[in-house]
Amino acid sequence: MTPVEWLSAVLMILAGVFFLGGTVGILRFPDTHSRLHALTKADNLGLGILVFALILQAASVAIALKLLLAWVLALVASAASSFLIAGSAAAAEVQAGASAGEADA
Amino acid sequence: MLELALDSVLGIGVVWLAWKALTGEDPYRSAVLYIAFGLVMALAWVRLEAPDIALAEAAIGAGLTGALLLDAASQLSRRNDGPTDRGQRRDRARESRPDGMPQGGAVRSRKATDALVPAGALLLGGVVAVGIAGVAGEPGGLTGLADHSLERSGVTHGVTAVLLNFRAFDTLLEVGVLLAAVLAMLVVRRTSDLEGVLPPSAAAPVVKLAAGVLVPLMILMAGYLLWLGTHAPGGAFQAGAVLASAAVLLFLAGHRSIGGLGATTLAVILVCGLAGFLTAGIVTLAAGLRLLELPPAWAGPTILLIEGTLAISIGGTLAALFLGARARAPGDVQAEIGPANSAPE
Numbered sequence: 001m002t003p004v005e006w007l008s009a010v011l012m013i014l015a016g017v018f019f020l021g022g023t024v025g026i027l028r029f030p031d032t033h034s035r036l037h038a039l040t041k042a043d044n045l046g047l048g049i050l051v052f053a054l055i056l057q058a059a060s061v062a063i064a065l066k067l068l069l070a071w072v073l074a075l076v077a078s079a080a081s082s083f084l085i086a087g088s089a090a091a092a093e094v095q096a097g098a099s100a101g102e103a104d105a
Numbered sequence: 106m107l108e109l110a111l112d113s114v115l116g117i118g119v120v121w122l123a124w125k126a127l128t129g130e131d132p133y134r135s136a137v138l139y140i141a142f143g144l145v146m147a148l149a150w151v152r153l154e155a156p157d158i159a160l161a162e163a164a165i166g167a168g169l170t171g172a173l174l175l176d177a178a179s180q181l182s183r184r185n186d187g188p189t190d191r192g193q194r195r196d197r198a199r200e201s202r203p204d205g206m207p208q209g210g211a212v213r214s215r216k217a218t219d220a221l222v223p224a225g226a227l228l229l230g231g232v233v234a235v236g237i238a239g240v241a242g243e244p245g246g247l248t249g250l251a252d253h254s255l256e257r258s259g260v261t262h263g264v265t266a267v268l269l270n271f272r273a274f275d276t277l278l279e280v281g282v283l284l285a286a287v288l289a290m291l292v293v294r295r296t297s298d299l300e301g302v303l304p305p306s307a308a309a310p311v312v313k314l315a316a317g318v319l320v321p322l323m324i325l326m327a328g329y330l331l332w333l334g335t336h337a338p339g340g341a342f343q344a345g346a347v348l349a350s351a352a353v354l355l356f357l358a359g360h361r362s363i364g365g366l367g368a369t370t371l372a373v374i375l376v377c378g379l380a381g382f383l384t385a386g387i388v389t390l391a392a393g394l395r396l397l398e399l400p401p402a403w404a405g406p407t408i409l410l411i412e413g414t415l416a417i418s419i420g421g422t423l424a425a426l427f428l429g430a431r432a433r434a435p436g437d438v439q440a441e442i443g444p445a446n447s448a449p450e
Contacts, residue, residue, distance in 0.1 A: 076318055077319065084309065
């Protein structure tokens, strides 16, 4: 294997480590916000490293650009959906706090 | 060896996810598990060397149907409990009542006939396995004939040639089924347009920005997938699914164009696919050929035209199925429906 292929393989394993870490975080963290934090590490950073590893092996510049575009679009989508999930969780917490306060009063 | 490991993980994963999705108590959990099931299924299709089906499964099965299920789960919970915290509902469901049954949700008592479902599934699986074992090893039935006729079909991708030329009649009937499904939805909702569909709460600015970036790219992607179908995995169904997703994203961003879709526009969008297909059939009949027998010189442009109208129709159908659940039927008192997405200001 050429050095470029070695580098590509190492980067893919590193991306796998990030995805594994993100998944463990989602399963083990206590609440929604910290789970989102773990998810974005896997989604953005892991995917970015994986895309970079694949670009090193890409057959043409067009394919490399398409891979890069896939990563950028995943960033945009995950940013928007993380924001929505966090907002909905925060609103639910506020409601739970309010109804618990009413139950006490 | 590695492939066997990957295939077994995919196979076991598909069955396990389906089981978990079907037997869950919480509708949200089941919907999310269904989405995961769709994605693993798409990977399985890729391993079976069927990338067109994998694309369609990921876009329609996991994406749009998953969104439909999540939407239905959220509307069910709002009607049953009111806007309570989902965590509270889960905790209440876990506490047992004095007779040992879990609270909340729909719980049936166990009956003797409950064993019939797994037994029937196992029986069906056994029959399918025996059938597959008998077929394996025989030369492919019509594959040779299809490959031989590929040059005369007008496209260079085998799947598109079969779907839109050799077996165009089957695809025509499929499109008719899709139209019947969306008509059924419109009848049940007692509405004929998508006016009044927008959520009453304003969408968060982040969603608007994301929609502004993603929707033009999605429309471009739909056109690309449509053109790609002539020589690579792609085609009308995949392009239509991407168009429908763009419409759903516009809805989530509260864009005016979704709420203003009148009855005539909606009717035209939903029907144009079937109409285009039928027109092609009528023209071939009028020219003295058999139904949908495309002459080789005209086949390429005709297929592209049919696929174009099909993509618009499929996109409109899938989007209408998602959005129609929110449309105001006459005499409906609209509860506070809408994603709880506004950040605390």
